[in-house]
Amino acid sequence: MRDAIRTVVLAREGAARDRVVEALVEAGADPITSLDPAQHAPDALDALAPSVLVVVLDPVDEAALEPFEPRFAAPGMTVIFEEAALVLERSGWDAARWVRHLAAKLHGFGDVLPPSSANEASVPEPLSLELDAHTDTGALALAASAAPVDVETTHEPGPALDDSTHLVFDPVAAEFDAPLTQAPAVEFSFDFQLADYDEASYTPPAAPPGEVRDLDENLASWSEASTPESGSSIETTPDGIADIEDAGDTPVASPAAAGEASTSPLTLLDGDALPAQAPGLGADAAAPATMLQRDISDLESRIAGLSLADADSYGHGPRKGVVLIAGGLGGPDAVRQLLAALPEGFPRPVLVRLQLDGGRYDRLVRQMERVTPMPVQLAEAGMTVAPGEVYFLPPGVLPVMTAGELRFAEGDDVGGLADAVPADDSAVLFLSGADPALVDVVMGPAWQGALVGGQAEDGCYDPAAAMAVAERGGPSGSPGDIADWLIARWMPGAGRFDSGELSL
Incomplete structure (x- = not known):
């Protein structure tokens, strides 16, 4: 009782x-x-x-x-x-x-299943036999011999197994009280050579590489390319520093031609100072240094004109997703439980799309304001979507991307909503009374990567859409469980939910 x-x-x-x-x-x-x-x-x-x-x-x-x-x-x-x-x-x-x-x-x-039929109600409970270690087995054997036996069954004793033996559990054999069998021994062999399994061995290219020049040849070609039209004589001082003198119209021999490229040592200039223009080379030799200085000045002016934007705001930085909740008959109570479990500052907008007869959404908004710390509004065309707020969508209103901002506009194509928000950063949840036809849209390629789940059948008045999600592999749970999924995905620091094998 x-x-x-x-x-x-x-x-x-x-x-x-x-x-x-x-x-x-x-x-x-x-x-x-x-x-x-x-x-x-x-x-x-x-x-x-x-x-x-x-x-x-x-x-x-x-x-x-x-x-x-x-x-x-x-x-x-x-x-x-x-x-x-x-x-x-x-x-x-x-x-x-x-x-x-x-x-x-x-x-x-x-257990919410209907009661079974009368002929299934009186099923005898299985008898249990408890054997005490101090019970006289002879008396039990005498009592058993007196009872009529229809079928005689003998069991062959299995081999003795020690504690270190691994046993294999066979669920089919367990139905017939078969003894546990010893697992086959697994032998590990480490006798192999890595060379036998090296499939990524290097194969030289069939065609030879292009021309490869050493440092002296590169310096010589650079010197020849940068030789001015007006000749100059180049002398090497005992310290190894080249002294360039204006020679007027006298032809100039390059260091490579004079055989001095391999004998003149190289020196390093100050990394913070640009090399001074050599006399007699003219304005063309100093052009690379002038261009470098101008490029640096241009880059500094561009950097000075940059400004930082709020990366978390909609309309700036990478696009962010939304949480879409679909429901209908019996859905308001499930929505109330879900919103009550979401904390203040949830980083995504929550869009609630309920199919209600009578369309008293303004009254529903006032009721939901009492159960959640998040701001609750009735969506209207032209309104900007902000994270951390709840919007109840009347029929014919959905968000669209306008001028880089997510705003509400007239429309009823849920499939097109995936063009305005990234699917892999969004969630679509089906509560009691949701339209089952919407499941085909959300499970399509447009919403690939989104978190799609539904309300568990227990406590769900109209679970048709939620069951369709579960049949396609989507998760199901109570409204409180669904809120934990959202917190685990977008607020993992809250630490309220262990997703386990659930992919969020």
């Missing part, structure tokens, strides 16, 4: 509250007390001290529920939110499934 689950239903009197109470009775809640938020104060809820609080959300009760919001975070109490419109719409299979999910939340178990 389970312990009593004291439950309180916080809702105004009406058909929605009555239907919730009936479902809680079917799910095993007892006792159940109803409170009208318009007629009772939060102290009345504290006096009842419920284990489970079920809040029925109705637009007319929005102001009346505000004083009770601090109680929703009370420790030790399970809070379940239900939308009044959805409660009245459920019937048949949906209603039965809803009751099973309520029972799972009340009693804390994960």
Whole structure:
């Protein structure tokens, strides 16, 4: 017999509250007390001290529920939110499934499958036999001989294995109580030569390389190329420094032609000083030094005109992605849990795209402002997208890249959104009620590299899109788990989540 689950239903009197109470009775809640938020104060809820609080959300009760919001975070109490419109719409299979999910939340178990048939209900439990080491085996053998035996089964004793023997577990053999077999011995051999496995041996090129000249030849060719038209005589002083004298129209012999290139030692100039123009060489010989000085001055002027931009702002530096959340029927409560788990300063904009009948997005924005520390806005055409903020997208509004900035504009092509933001820095998440047709778009090549996941089926009212993501290999989890994925990918310093084998 389970312990009593004291439950309180916080809702105004009406058909929605009555239907919730009936479902809680079917799910095993007892006792159940109803409170009208318009007629009772939060102290009345504290006096009842419920284990489970079920809040029925109705637009007319929005102001009346505000004083009770601090109680929703009370420790030790399970809070379940239900939308009044959805409660009245459920019937048949949906209603039965809803009751099973309520029972799972009340009693804390994960089995939400329907009960099995009557012929499967009475399955005998397997008998267990415990053998005490001090039990007289002779008495057991005598009792066993007295019992009728239909089939005689003998087991051959296996070979004795010591503690160091490795055993192989065969799941098929385990079904027939077969003994464990010894793993085959693995022999390691290190008797090999690296030359036998060297597949990257060097092969000389078939064609010989081009002409290769030594230092003397390079200096000689440079001297010949830089010889001015007007002749000059070059003499070498005892210190080895060439002395150039103007020789008028007398032809000048290059150092290579005079055979002095190999006998004149080389000297190093001061690296910070440019060589002075030699007399008699003219303005052409000093042209490279003048051009170098002009290039350095031009580079310094360009560097002085540069300014630093905020690399984290949208419109400057590399483009950054977004987090797109898709949902519909049953999605507002999942969005509330996800946004409540995201911290302030999350470095990407969060775009929420819910398909709601009636389109009361302004009221939804006011409700979500109370559960998240991030700024929440209703997206409008022309508005600039900023990181760390939540935007609820009405139908026909999506971000586009305009003049280097991400702005909202009229449009409904989610596939085209991948052209405005980098897919490998974005995430697309499917919650309850999302459009399954959107899964084909996001799983296509345009969104390759994005984090695509969905809400787990447990607690998801309409999991069609989320299940389609899971069938294609995408991860699934609760809204709190999804928030941990986002934090682990873009705020790894928070250290709240170990992704394990999950690729983020």
